[in-house]
Amino acid sequence: MMHTTTTMDSAVTAVDLVQSGLLELGDGCRIHPTAVFVPADMLGTLRPIVLGARVVLGAFTVVHGGTRVGDDTHIGHRAIVGEPEYGYAMRQVYQGAGDTTAIGSGVVVRAGAVVYAGARIGNDTTIGHNTLLRTNVTVGSGSQLAANLTAERGTRIGDGVRCSPGSHLTADTVIADRVFIGAGVRTVNDKQLIWRDPDQEQILDPPVFEYGCKIGSGAVLLAGVTVGVRALVGAGSVVTRDVPADAVVYGSPARQHGQVTR
Template sequence: MIIPTTGAAARTTSLRYEMTTAELENAGLLHADENTTISRFAVFVPADEFGDLRPVVIGRGAVINAFAVIHGGTRLGENARIEECAVVGKPERGYAVGQIHPGHGGSTAIGTDAVIRCGAVVYAAVEVGSGTVVGHHSLLRTGTRIGDESQLGHYLSVERGTTIGRQVRCSPGSHITGSTQVADRVFLGAGVRTINDKTLTWRDPHREPVLTAPRFDTGAKIGSGSVILSGVTIGAEALVGAGSLVTHDIPAGALAYGQPARVHGEAP
């Protein structure tokens, strides 16, 4: 183990401190309520890429299983569960969407009774609501917000700055692009693809990408295999049939399907 430093010394180092539960507690960086269960094989990384240290807070009855990696700044609500090999609170590092993410940590909140399934990766500065389940090997990028009692299926990608409401169902294998707005009670079928870029700009020194994410209003339902293009709004309670290519807004309460999708009446 490398003994952690604080203050200027901590901020000038790029070393990452991997600690056991006992080491984290001895360093004063673990705040755990009673009746918590932490596997002896769980790993804690309290320092970000700049050496800034953040404590880990674990609520009453929370469980952290073997080989889970918990980064500094993570807060687990009561009875939250982090399953095997999940990663929570990871600082983001690298180039994406016209900017470089240098590896700063942040506050990551996993709500009461929430579950992060095996192999899921939750980046720093993410909020997961109470009773929400994040599926196996799913990815939540920096700044994502998930409401209460939502169900995110396995192998799901949720990109930076996306907001997902309460009681939302996102089926397996879907991609939710950056800054997408998903309102309460939306249902996304399996393999749904969303797009926020009309120009496919990538590392162009002469211009920044202009990104406009789609929006899903309350109670909208999207059939499996559909593609929703940049800037499109799916209205409240609208229904988009499976395999559709949605290039324009769909009004509230409408039934739409096809390639491109067209309105064919009212949703049942």
């Protein structure tokens, strides 16, 4: 029997939720008996959960209120979708409020992934094992985010993007369409290295990745830099300044050593 939690300490069946209008199941859904639905956020606000046709929920998946899933999407074992943000982060204390979490059609959310409330994932995108998408992250269509990747709050990822395993995208990072991010890439959005200082305003200035650029594995991109259209950043580079369109840069600090040949 599937169960869901409507408060922090009471459980009802999925049938009860369907009857109350808090759970909508499309034709052909396959839901593991251990899946959990949580329509109430930490403030007690109820939001319906909508699953399209032929959606698959694996063992021990947790789906929070406000989640809307398109047709033919597969959510793997122990994945969490629609998790409300709670506690201190980014100059703000979150109270556990839910939000609309939209997952498109044909999406694969692999085992162990966590998708926070307010995130949006486009059609035919894959989210890798144990990957974390924080509050209000958006991912376009046809993108592939590999395993153990973290996209912090407000990150915007375009269509047809490939992110390799183990990379970290700092809050509000912008990644345009067709960008390639190698494994273990690190991004920085704070020029002053200020964290939780009540006397100073933290100004965030994340990197920007323009259309079709490619970032080699192990590269580090500092706050405020822009990598231009189709530019190539070599593996292990430390990028401290803007990279022009079509430039090839590498080194620490990264310097230009040629042009991309189209």
